[in-house]
Amino acid sequence: METTTAAASSSSSSLTILYNATIVTMDPDNRVFKNGAIVIQQDKIISIGQSPNILAQFSGESLDLQGQILLPGLVNTHVHSSQQLGRGIADDVDLLTWLHHRIWPYESNMTHQDSYLSTLLCGIELIHSGVTCFAEAGGQHVPGMARAVEQLGLRACLTESIMDSGEGLPPSWAVRTTDDLMFGLCFVLSRVQSQKELYDKYNNTADGRIRVWLGIRQIMNSTDRLLLETRDLATELNTGIHMHVAEISYENQVVKDTREVEHGTVTYLEKVDFLKKNLLAAHTVWVNKTEIEFLSRAGVKVSHCPASAMRMLGFAPIREMHNSGICVSLGTDGAPSNNRMSMVDEMYLASLINKGREVFAKGTTDPTALPAETVLKMATINGAKTVLWDDEIGSLEVGKKADLIVVDPHSWSMIPVHDCISCLVYCMRTENVVSVMCNGKWIMKDKKILNVDEAEVISLAKQASNQLLKRAGICIPDRMNVL
Ligand SMILES: [Zn+2]
Numbered sequence: 001m002e003t004t005t006a007a008a009s010s011s012s013s014s015l016t017i018l019y020n021a022t023i024v025t026m027d028p029d030n031r032v033f034k035n036g037a038i039v040i041q042q043d044k045i046i047s048i049g050q051s052p053n054i055l056a057q058f059s060g061e062s063l064d065l066q067g068q069i070l071l072p073g074l075v076n077t078h079v080h081s082s083q084q085l086g087r088g089i090a091d092d093v094d095l096l097t098w099l100h101h102r103i104w105p106y107e108s109n110m111t112h113q114d115s116y117l118s119t120l121l122c123g124i125e126l127i128h129s130g131v132t133c134f135a136e137a138g139g140q141h142v143p144g145m146a147r148a149v150e151q152l153g154l155r156a157c158l159t160e161s162i163m164d165s166g167e168g169l170p171p172s173w174a175v176r177t178t179d180d181l182m183f184g185l186c187f188v189l190s191r192v193q194s195q196k197e198l199y200d201k202y203n204n205t206a207d208g209r210i211r212v213w214l215g216i217r218q219i220m221n222s223t224d225r226l227l228l229e230t231r232d233l234a235t236e237l238n239t240g241i242h243m244h245v246a247e248i249s250y251e252n253q254v255v256k257d258t259r260e261v262e263h264g265t266v267t268y269l270e271k272v273d274f275l276k277k278n279l280l281a282a283h284t285v286w287v288n289k290t291e292i293e294f295l296s297r298a299g300v301k302v303s304h305c306p307a308s309a310m311r312m313l314g315f316a317p318i319r320e321m322h323n324s325g326i327c328v329s330l331g332t333d334g335a336p337s338n339n340r341m342s343m344v345d346e347m348y349l350a351s352l353i354n355k356g357r358e359v360f361a362k363g364t365t366d367p368t369a370l371p372a373e374t375v376l377k378m379a380t381i382n383g384a385k386t387v388l389w390d391d392e393i394g395s396l397e398v399g400k401k402a403d404l405i406v407v408d409p410h411s412w413s414m415i416p417v418h419d420c421i422s423c424l425v426y427c428m429r430t431e432n433v434v435s436v437m438c439n440g441k442w443i444m445k446d447k448k449i450l451n452v453d454e455a456e457v458i459s460l461a462k463q464a465s466n467q468l469l470k471r472a473g474i475c476i477p478d479r480m481n482v483l
Contacts, residue, residue, distance in 0.1 A: 005039075005047035005057070005398065015060025016040040016440075019051040021070045021406075022420055026380045026395040030373070032420065038070065040402040043207070043440035048396060065406060069420065072395050073132025073155075073403035073438060074343040075383025078242075078282040078303035078331025081148075081156075082107070082115045082139030084122035085465040087335035089474055095248065095312065100168045103336060105472040107140050107161065108170035114464050115144030121461040122341055123152040124454055127444050129342035130433040132403040135303070135387050137282060137334065138162065138215035138242055142198045150206040153443035153451045155403065157387050159213040159242045160198060162191050162230070163221035192229045199237055209439055211389075213280075216243040219265045220254055224272065231274050240388050245269070245281035247313050252286050266291035275300050280386055282331065285309060285316040292317065296324040301386040304378070306349040307340065308333035315357045318350070319369055329386040330378045342430045343379055351375045351425055372425035406435040 016039070023036030025048065037054035039047040047054060055062070083103070090102040110118075126134055133155040136145060142158050149156045163169070195214050203212040214234050216222050234241045245265055246252060252264025261267045266287050269275050277299030284302045287295070295302065304318055321328050330350055332341045354370040384394020392401045407428060409417050414427045436444040443450055469476075 005049075014041060015046075015058055016402075017054065017058055017060050017062040018065055018070065018406075019055060019062060021051075021065035021068055023048065023070045023396060024072075024376070024420065024424070025397065026072050026377065027397045028395075036070070038396060038402075038404070040437075040440055043401055045396060045398055045400055045402050048398060067410070068434070069407040069409055069424065070396065071130070071405050071407060071424070072380045072384075073393065073405055073436065074130045074379045075329065075387060075389075075394060076126060076131045076134040076331055076341075076343050077280065077301075077329040077383050077386045078137050078305050078333055079122065079126070079134050079341060080137045080139050080334030081119040081122040081134070081145055082110060082136075082141065083334035083336055084118040084125075084341070085110075085114060085335075085461060085468055087339055089469065089476060090336040091339070098312070098336070102474060104168070104170050104173075105474055106336075106468065108172045109468055109472040110140040112141045112144040114468055115139065115141035116148050117457065117461045117464045119145045119148035120152065120452060120457045122335070123148055123154055124449055124452070124457060125341040126343075127152065127154065127436050127449060128433060128447070129344050129430045130405040130407070130436060131343055132405070132436060132438040132443075133157075133383070133387065133389065133393055135159070135213070135242060135280060135331070137244070137331075138217055142202060142212070146202045146205065146210055149210055151451055152449075153209075153438050153441055155209040155389075155393070155401075155438055157211045157213045157240060157242070157389075158198075158202065159215040160195055161217050162195065162215040162226070163217045164191055164226045165223050166221035169221075191226065192233055195230075196233060196237070199239065203237075203239070207439060211239065211387075213240045213242050216241060218244040218247065218251070219268065220251060227269075227272060227274055231276070234278055235276075240278045240280055241276075242280045243282065245284045246286040246291075247283045249286050249314075263288055263291060266294055270294040270298075277301075278388060282333075283309060283313055283316065284321070285313045287317065289320070292320055292324050292326070295321070296326050300326065302326055302328045303331040303386060304328050304350060305331040305333040305338070306346055306353045308337040310349070310353060312337055315353070315360065318354050319358075322370075322374070327382050327385045328378055329383040330375075344428055344430045344433065347375050347379050347425050347428075350378065372422040375425045376421060402437055402440040404437050405433055407432050408434045 019037035023033040025031045037051040086106045090098045135157045138159045138161040199212040275298035279300045282303045358366040381394040384390035413429045
């Protein structure tokens with residue numbers, strides 16, 4: 001049977017019917033309906049199938065999609081929403097300048113209002129590129145982020161940036177570098193406690209669209225105590241942990257030297273029993289075969305961020321991770337390390353980079369590496385699994401939330417569409433995403449963001465960004481002969 005339907009009144013006036021669409025469901029059977037229809041009641045999908053069957057069975061508010069493509073909303077599994085005001089502050093600089101002289105001063109000078117505006121601006125770009133759910137990588141002022149997410153109508157797993165040690169931190173974060181044991185312990189407890197308070201206040205708010213996760217910025221800024229307290233609290237709250245893992249080879253070297261393990265971060269995390277199925281490991285570039293096994297066995301999820309990896313980190317062994325059964329999804333990373341917050345671009349890049357890596361590694365080409373259907377999975381159902389939300393999102397299935405996007409392929413960038421799946425990965429541009437629905441409500445229709453005034457956000461964000469850079473003492477040197 002091609003049409004699946006949940007028990008519901010077939011003539012309820014509260015139904016929304018989208019029909020005459022190519023529906024790429026991303027369900028376990030990989031069903032694609034060439035002339036499909038979907039029925040939405042409140043926030044849920046109650047039926048999906050061939051248009052003639054659905055139209056005969058249901059009545060309600062109907063929308064003829066005229067051959068456009070329907071996809072599940074894309075899931076961005078690693079994005080720094082509070083870094084959006086810092087786009088362009090750290091282009092083409094070395095890693096130390098990037099972190100110590102640009103990003104940390106920027107982040108440590110942010111206010112709640114900056115975080116709110118930054119998340120609004122970031123959210124607008126995410127929605128335009130077809131994202132309905134994102135995982136915040138660990139940023140500043142969760143209350144500001146939550147306010148923006150609630151207003152935009154998006155779905156998100158929000159995480160605070162958490163560090164309790166490390167060199168070169170800004171003065172306002174200096175307390176985190178203390179070596180005093182008693183003070184250090186109190187600080188760890190308060191950092192963990194403050195996240196518990198955020199969880200109690202914001203988890204499952206905004207009609208269930210907001211979840212609160214725990215953060216570990218990265219191992220070089222974490223004491224063991226912080227790691228273990230975080231692991232235990234995440235288990236107690238049944239939530240996830242978002243952490244940057246094995247980003248650069250220097251990180252592995254520091255872990256080897258200071259924590260006495262044979263290889264790097266992943267080996268150490270295995271040793272202290274930190275690797276669990278609720279861990280979202282971002283980047284995970286510098287891992288060896290044994291460490292890939294550790295990640296796979298523990299059920300750790302990996303967010304691959306191709307643009308930022310190419311710019312700053314290196315080639316992640318995505319094919320090897322896939323082959324070992326690890327759930328790999330896609331992320332954009334933050335605006336100062338990628339500049340484009342488009343999952344559409346990341347899909348394209350992921351496919352090309354991982355084909356290119358084969359040549360680099362083996363000396364022979366392999367265009368079959370990371371095919372389009374795999375990339376599409378990474379951006380949808382694997383994304384949902386990564387954020388521990390695949391029981392409700394990530395595919396278009398009866399009973400799941402109505403998180404979906406409409407792609408218009410009838411333009412110069414996608415025509416002709418001979419192979420719909422490859423066309424979505426290799427041809428689609430952000431501009432082909434025309435409408436976005438999250439939790440059963442349109443949040444963008446015909447390219448217009450519905451819940452916030454886009455022009456007003458852009459204007460406020462520009463002002464806030466300039467003031468923030470001034471406060472942080474960040475000066476971007478001129479390039480070329482600026483007159
Ligand atoms: Zn990141």
